[in-house]
Amino acid sequence: MKKQAEVVVIGAGIMGASLAYFLAKHGKEVLVLEQNEICSGTSSSTAAWLWPTDKTPLHYGKLAWDGYNRYMTLAEELGADFELTITGGVEPLYTEEEVRAAEKTIQVAHSLGHPDVRIVSQKEVQEIEPILRHDILGAIVSPYEGHLNPFLLVNAYIQAAKRLGAEVSTYTKVENFVVKGNHIEEIVTNKGTVKPGLVICAAGIYSRKIGEMVGLDAHVKPERGFCLVSEKMPKILNNVIVGARQTVSGNIIFGFIADKVPMDCIDRRMYIRGLQWAAKDAVRDFPALQNINIIRSYTGIRCKPEDKFPIIGPTGKIDNFWFHLAHSAFAHNPVLSDYVAEMVAGERPYDSLPEYVYTRFDK
């Protein structure tokens, strides 16, 4: 591992990997520190839906749709396939209240030029996705939603960043910082120290601990989910459905659980309770699939910013420490990380994304 770097990115999940790539593309000398392996934390345990439709209000919707559009040329740009598959999406609605909320949600898609995102009746849902339970009021249906392979995408970013000169050091855990005044002089890791120009913390839920080392609140909280993976099947699901998707390989991934956990939770073990919870949800939503074979399960911990929006840019209190955190990062990373790389390169003012800058929490 090198002893100094212009920009040190902490974390090689989707946020850190995409940022490393765009920074390298902007000519920055980048070192990525990853405590485990590439794509091994939250990014490894996502359901990996590409779901722009539920991002509200308008500014967040715009970020997601801009990210979505950027995805269409990303495989070519990175020189690697990551199984991007546009299937369309179905979000079932169960109550009148959900239908009313859905009407607001689709307004954002409409105002961003996607009038074909619609609310349809149960009857129409049955035609689009016959395997889904029938006792629903209707659904949001969108032709745009899809899914991707998170491991291949994160690795594609990392390999592209390396080709542009970035260094990636795995099994490298940040243990402390040497701070003088309001400036980080050194990063102390289990593999030695690094002198950073700029430090950007893209460590997701682990950012809480890293922030504490320099006296900063990362303003993210953990939320746990449990997923089940079926054996490979012929094509059963036409769409990504809130609750299930079928991978390019044919496995169906079930799970859309939000388990409340303590603020410092990083426990990704699977519990009987998690298995049963996910199985009950899956059989309820897809009763016809109750005899499908489950081969694996996984637990993931979402990184949820306090106000749900990405947290980027300078922190102010430490002059060379930025955060780069988001939930739903697989939706908007191709533009969000590019914007932040532009900020680092001095090509974009920080206040161009006022809803997402870290300093909004100072107010």
Added chain:
Amino acid sequence: MNKDDVIICRCEEVTEGEIRNACRCGASSVDGVKRVTRAGKGLCQGRTCRCLVENIVAQETGKPVGELEYPGVRPPVRVVKLGALRGEGEEE
């Protein structure tokens, strides 16, 4: 037959060459290889290929097998039907 073409993970049909390439791209554990190649993601969940993958990773990283990170093992240990995973006679 080229050694690189030998299938190591039979369930997912992953070759020795693909596993070595994953190591050269930065994977340095059985789980790291699994994430990018699918080796061990099939019906048998690595019970057939895990030792072979371990040995290849050990060769590529120059570390003895005992020093590699132990691969994560997650339930269900055997294939189980979705309905059976719900638990006994519970309805919500």
